[in-house]
Structures are given as structure tokens and as C-alpha cells.
Amino acid sequence: MRRGVLVPLGIGLAAGALTLVYALVDARRALAAWTAAFGFVLATALGAMVLVMVLHVTGARWWRVLRRVVVAVAGTTPLLALFFLPIAGSLELVYPWAAPPPDLPERVARALAHQQAWHDPRFFLVRSLLYLATWTALSVLLRRADAAMSRRPTAARAARERTLSAAGLPIVAFTLTFAAFDWLMSREAGWVSNVFGVYVFTSGLLSALAVIGVASWMASLRGLTDGAGADHFHAVGRLTLMAVILWAYIAFFQLLLIWIANLPAEVSFYWARSRGSWRTVDVVLVVGRFALPFVLLLSRSLKRSPLFLAALGSWLVVTSALDFEWLVVPAAGASPSLADAAPFVCVFALAWAYGAHLVYTRGRAPEERGAAEDAVRRDALRYRSP
Amino acid sequence: MGEVIIAELDSPERVVQAARSVRALGYARVEAFTPFPIPELEDVLGVRRTRLPRLAFVAGLGGASLALLVQWWTNAVDYPLDVGGRPTSSLPTDVLIVFESAVLFAAITAFAAVLVGSRLPRLHDPLFDLPGFERTSLDRFWLLIRDAYDDDAGILDEAQALLDAELARLGAVVTRARLTEAGA
Known part of the structure; x- marks a missing residue:
């Protein structure tokens, strides 16, 4: 195996051992952090999958030279089933509806009783299995279509990718929304937000583009990007700016609607996140994940620099993880903790190792063999960013 | 000529x-x-x-500041109104108008600058x-x-x-x- 796979694999396993220690000390708290980390990698992989599908459906050609990287990020989806196992095995420690604490306010207890049928553990696990199976199937199909296309591009293969993506987009939209409700939002007993699924998606899209920024830079250093230049990185930078704005927009409107209605059942979410150390996290998220990247990404010359995109991408990956920590952990009144980094590093590093493996196994040879008749690649190389 | x-x-x-x-x-x-x-x-x-983006950015900032000022002055200074005990001047609701004004000012400025810069309202060229x-x-x-x-x-x-x-x-x-x- 290559170093690009072995190093993250080693880091992931070491962080996994630390997570295990964490779980032995405080199982409930460690599982909360694990769920947050799971949500982070889930949203990142599916954000990349939606990106791939949209690029197929719109017939974009510029990303052909970065395709290996983008498809690999979406290709990490099958790992999610593995990461879900600890949660599936200890529902009563993760979700308030599985083992309601006795001191719940009456309003929350009523809400939980109302949701009882939906939150039946067996039904919950069947749904979870359905989501994971759907995404795994879609990611394997997309990866196969991509491999066939890179061996020998034909019009029929391109049409197949387009059809698969057009059919897959609504499927991912619905499953991701319901998965976000089931796995992440239901930790917040009695709290409901219609836009939660979209929030998770936009946050994941930003995280996916950040990962793509970092990985593209690393891949271009190793000559794995088939000739990506400043114009292609510019396109990635523009999409990242879009994702920053989209995430901030959704996050702001969820806040505005809840703030302006000012109902006890709804403000509980922000109440828990505006106390203690979470205040610092709030500020870091608003400044570090919106204001700063927004202003920096306005610059054309910065967007065209692969090194800058990689540096900003690394920072955005960290703040994306923090966003999921902020989203998932405070539910049970817990404070942020540095120990939570262990599950995040574990899950992310393992997903990175698998993604790197996918990038490497695509190999170099097929690209060169098919290059002569590959009109799409020729177009991609000629792409000039406006 | x-x-x-x-x-x-x-x-x-x-x-x-x-x-x-x-x-x-x-x-x-x-x-x-x-x-x-x-x-x-x-x-x-x-x-x-083109230096147009910088001009639009400055115009956007101007529009945003103006919107913030107008809302703060009308809501908190000129005609304060108590609605269900909410603060008279609050950033979350102001953001909407601030954003819209920023877009409006930036867009109008960019449009006007393109017209002026390319000497456009002109029907004939030798x-x-x-x-x-x-x-x-x-x-x-x-x-x-x-x-x-x-x-x-x-x-x-x-x-x-x-x-x-x-x-x-x-x-x-x-x-x-x-x-x-x-x-x-």
C-alpha cells in the first residue's frame, strides 16, 4: 500500500483506540461525539455525491481533470455503514427517545410520546439500513460508471452517467433529509426544524468542496489530476464560495425564523448552544466558516491558487467538523470537549484513507491510453475560467 | 479622427x-x-x-451600511415601537434589508458603470x-x-x-x- 493510504489509516486507527478509551471513561459522551463525527463524514460523502450527480446532469466538462478526486470523495460512502455500527448497537445511550430520562419537561415528554411509532427502534434500524443500502448502491454505481468512462469514453457511457445521476438526485435528497431527521435531529428531544435536512446537506457540500480542494492540491503534486490548472482550481474555488454562502443562508434563516417566533419548543435548540463554551464555538463558526472564507474567496487570484485552496480547505474541514460537533453534541446539555476530536479524527482519517485508496487504484495508464479520442478531456483541458 | x-x-x-x-x-x-x-x-x-468587481463591492458595502443606518434610526431612534417585548433594534431582522440593499446598490452600480465605461448610450460610431x-x-x-x-x-x-x-x-x-x- 502507498504512503498516502497508510499514513491516514494509521492515524485513523490510533484515534480509534483513543475513542475506545474515551468510550470506556464516558460511553454516553463518547457516543455523542461519535454520532457528530458520523454525521460529519456522512454529510461530506453525500455532499460530494450530490456534487458529482449535478455535474453529470448539467454536462459540465471542466471537472474531468479532477474527476478522480471528486468521485473518490463520493466513493467513501460505503464506509458509512461501518461507522454506523456503534450507534446502532447503543441506541438508548445516543437517543433520548430510546430511553427517555425521567426529568423531561411535560411538553417534551408529550412530543416524544407522539413520535413513539416513528421512533420504534426496529423501524428506526430498518430505515437506517434502507438509507445506507441506497447510498452504497448509488456510490458503487457512480464509481463503476466513472471507471468505465475513464477506460474508454463513449457517448453511451456518458448518457448512462447522466441518467443514473438524474434518477439518483431526488433519491439522495429524500434519504439524506430523513436520515438527518432520524440520526441527528432526533437527539434534540421534542425539537423540530423543517430545514434541518437542508442544513446538513449544505454543511456537507461545503465540507465536501473543502476536502476536494485539499485532495486536488495533493493529487496535482503527485501528477494524478490529468493536467488541472489554475482555471480548474478557480472553478472549485467558485463552488466553495457558493457553498459558504448557501450554508450561511440556510443557517441564518433557521435562526431568524426560530428567533422571530420565539416559541419555547423551538428556541431550546439555540438556548443550549448559546451558553458556556458553546458561545465561543458560535463565534468561531460565524467568523471562521462564513465571514473569513467569504471575504477571502471573493478574490480571483486567491481562488486560482491551488495552495491557497488547500490551506483554506483544511481550515474549512476543521470548521465543518466543529459545525457537526455544534449540531449534535449539545443536545443532552453537554459542553464541548477536546476529547471529542478523537472520534472526529478517527472517522475522517479512515474515510480519507479509503478515498486515497480509490484515487490511487484508478491508476494512470487508462487516462493516457484513451486520451487521443477523449473529446471530454480535451474540452476540460481547454477550459478557461471567466 | x-x-x-x-x-x-x-x-x-x-x-x-x-x-x-x-x-x-x-x-x-x-x-x-x-x-x-x-x-x-x-x-x-x-x-x-476589469476593476468593476471592486467598485461593485464598495457600492455593496455602502448599500449595506445605509440600510443598517436607516433601520436603526427608524426603529430605535425616530419611532420606537414595542412589539411583544422584542428589542427595538435587532440585527437578525435587519440582515434581510441589509442584504437586499447591498445587492441592489452593487447591481445598479455595476450596471451603470458598464454603461458609462463602454460609452454605451451612443447610437453610432465612425x-x-x-x-x-x-x-x-x-x-x-x-x-x-x-x-x-x-x-x-x-x-x-x-x-x-x-x-x-x-x-x-x-x-x-x-x-x-x-x-x-x-x-x-
């Missing part, structure tokens, strides 16, 4: 090569007229990137009178050299001969034309 030299070419690749030659000969005031944008030409002719100019929007590529102009017609002849010799291998047709403001 005065005389200019026109080189007519028949393909985008050739017009880029021709522009390179013309620039290499030392001419600086060279314009190109093509049926569609050719990005390479911008580099060759030394077309600078160039339009040149025979064959309409084909630059169909299938011909023109290079217009403005600084070959001189009072002495002899220098112009010399320049035309030089350009003709230089661009002949590209199949260029080099002609001279006089631009007159009078028009029709």
Missing part, C-alpha cells in the same frame, strides 16, 4: 498570431473586432482585467461606416491599428507596407481607412 490601418483575417487562430506580430512591431493602440470572444487575444493585446465592418460580427476578424496614424501620409504608407509584408503569410488583407466623425 484620422487614418487607421485595418488587417482583416479569417480565423481566430490567425488573428491571435497577427495580433502578436503587430504588437511585436511596437504598435500599442491595437483593437480587435471578432464575432465571438477570444480569450487569448486579451493577453496579447494587453487588455487589463467605425460602423467602414465597408465590410458588419462581417466582424459574422465570419471576419479585424485588427484595427490606431497608432500607425501620422500627419505625414508617407509614414502611413510605410507602415502599411511593413504590416502587409509581416501579415501576408497569415492571409491578411491590410487596408487603410479614414474615420470621420461626421457620419451620414
Whole structure:
């Protein structure tokens, strides 16, 4: 195996051992952090999958030279089933509806009783299995279509990718929304937000583009990007700016609607996140994940620099993880903790190792063999960013 | 107005090569007229990137500040109204108007700047009178050299001969034309 796979694999396993220690000390708290980390990698992989599908459906050609990287990020989806196992095995420690604490306010207890049928553990696990199976199937199909296309591009293969993506987009939209409700939002007993699924998606899209920024830079250093230049990185930078704005927009409107209605059942979410150390996290998220990247990404010359995109991408990956920590952990009144980094590093590093493996196994040879008749690649190389 | 030299070419690749030659000969005031944008030409002719985004950014900031000021003044100073105990001036609700105003000011400024910058509300240009100019929007590529102009017609002849010799291998047709403001 290559170093690009072995190093993250080693880091992931070491962080996994630390997570295990964490779980032995405080199982409930460690599982909360694990769920947050799971949500982070889930949203990142599916954000990349939606990106791939949209690029197929719109017939974009510029990303052909970065395709290996983008498809690999979406290709990490099958790992999610593995990461879900600890949660599936200890529902009563993760979700308030599985083992309601006795001191719940009456309003929350009523809400939980109302949701009882939906939150039946067996039904919950069947749904979870359905989501994971759907995404795994879609990611394997997309990866196969991509491999066939890179061996020998034909019009029929391109049409197949387009059809698969057009059919897959609504499927991912619905499953991701319901998965976000089931796995992440239901930790917040009695709290409901219609836009939660979209929030998770936009946050994941930003995280996916950040990962793509970092990985593209690393891949271009190793000559794995088939000739990506400043114009292609510019396109990635523009999409990242879009994702920053989209995430901030959704996050702001969820806040505005809840703030302006000012109902006890709804403000509980922000109440828990505006106390203690979470205040610092709030500020870091608003400044570090919106204001700063927004202003920096306005610059054309910065967007065209692969090194800058990689540096900003690394920072955005960290703040994306923090966003999921902020989203998932405070539910049970817990404070942020540095120990939570262990599950995040574990899950992310393992997903990175698998993604790197996918990038490497695509190999170099097929690209060169098919290059002569590959009109799409020729177009991609000629792409000039406006 | 005065005389200019026109080189007519028949393909985008050739017009880029021709522009390179013309620039290499030392001419600086060279314009190109093509049926569609050719990005390479911008580099060759030394077309600078537009400063419009910066102007729009500043205008957006101005619009945002103005919106914030107006809302704060009307809600908190001029006519404070207690609605269900909410604070009279609150950032979350102000953000909507702030955002809209930023977009509005930036967009109007950019639009106006494009009009002014390209001298657009103008119905005629002496160039339009040149025979064959309409084909630059169909299938011909023109290079217009403005600084070959001189009072002495002899220098112009010399320049035309030089350009003709230089661009002949590209199949260029080099002609001279006089631009007159009078028009029709």
C-alpha cells in the first residue's frame, strides 16, 4: 500500500483506540461525539455525491481533470455503514427517545410520546439500513460508471452517467433529509426544524468542496489530476464560495425564523448552544466558516491558487467538523470537549484513507491510453475560467 | 479622427498570431473586432482585467451600511415601537434589508458603470461606416491599428507596407481607412 493510504489509516486507527478509551471513561459522551463525527463524514460523502450527480446532469466538462478526486470523495460512502455500527448497537445511550430520562419537561415528554411509532427502534434500524443500502448502491454505481468512462469514453457511457445521476438526485435528497431527521435531529428531544435536512446537506457540500480542494492540491503534486490548472482550481474555488454562502443562508434563516417566533419548543435548540463554551464555538463558526472564507474567496487570484485552496480547505474541514460537533453534541446539555476530536479524527482519517485508496487504484495508464479520442478531456483541458 | 490601418483575417487562430506580430512591431493602440470572444487575444493585446468587481463591492458595502443606518434610526431612534417585548433594534431582522440593499446598490452600480465605461448610450460610431465592418460580427476578424496614424501620409504608407509584408503569410488583407466623425 502507498504512503498516502497508510499514513491516514494509521492515524485513523490510533484515534480509534483513543475513542475506545474515551468510550470506556464516558460511553454516553463518547457516543455523542461519535454520532457528530458520523454525521460529519456522512454529510461530506453525500455532499460530494450530490456534487458529482449535478455535474453529470448539467454536462459540465471542466471537472474531468479532477474527476478522480471528486468521485473518490463520493466513493467513501460505503464506509458509512461501518461507522454506523456503534450507534446502532447503543441506541438508548445516543437517543433520548430510546430511553427517555425521567426529568423531561411535560411538553417534551408529550412530543416524544407522539413520535413513539416513528421512533420504534426496529423501524428506526430498518430505515437506517434502507438509507445506507441506497447510498452504497448509488456510490458503487457512480464509481463503476466513472471507471468505465475513464477506460474508454463513449457517448453511451456518458448518457448512462447522466441518467443514473438524474434518477439518483431526488433519491439522495429524500434519504439524506430523513436520515438527518432520524440520526441527528432526533437527539434534540421534542425539537423540530423543517430545514434541518437542508442544513446538513449544505454543511456537507461545503465540507465536501473543502476536502476536494485539499485532495486536488495533493493529487496535482503527485501528477494524478490529468493536467488541472489554475482555471480548474478557480472553478472549485467558485463552488466553495457558493457553498459558504448557501450554508450561511440556510443557517441564518433557521435562526431568524426560530428567533422571530420565539416559541419555547423551538428556541431550546439555540438556548443550549448559546451558553458556556458553546458561545465561543458560535463565534468561531460565524467568523471562521462564513465571514473569513467569504471575504477571502471573493478574490480571483486567491481562488486560482491551488495552495491557497488547500490551506483554506483544511481550515474549512476543521470548521465543518466543529459545525457537526455544534449540531449534535449539545443536545443532552453537554459542553464541548477536546476529547471529542478523537472520534472526529478517527472517522475522517479512515474515510480519507479509503478515498486515497480509490484515487490511487484508478491508476494512470487508462487516462493516457484513451486520451487521443477523449473529446471530454480535451474540452476540460481547454477550459478557461471567466 | 484620422487614418487607421485595418488587417482583416479569417480565423481566430490567425488573428491571435497577427495580433502578436503587430504588437511585436511596437504598435500599442491595437483593437480587435471578432464575432465571438477570444480569450487569448486579451493577453496579447494587453487588455487589463476589469476593476468593476471592486467598485461593485464598495457600492455593496455602502448599500449595506445605509440600510443598517436607516433601520436603526427608524426603529430605535425616530419611532420606537414595542412589539411583544422584542428589542427595538435587532440585527437578525435587519440582515434581510441589509442584504437586499447591498445587492441592489452593487447591481445598479455595476450596471451603470458598464454603461458609462463602454460609452454605451451612443447610437453610432465612425467605425460602423467602414465597408465590410458588419462581417466582424459574422465570419471576419479585424485588427484595427490606431497608432500607425501620422500627419505625414508617407509614414502611413510605410507602415502599411511593413504590416502587409509581416501579415501576408497569415492571409491578411491590410487596408487603410479614414474615420470621420461626421457620419451620414
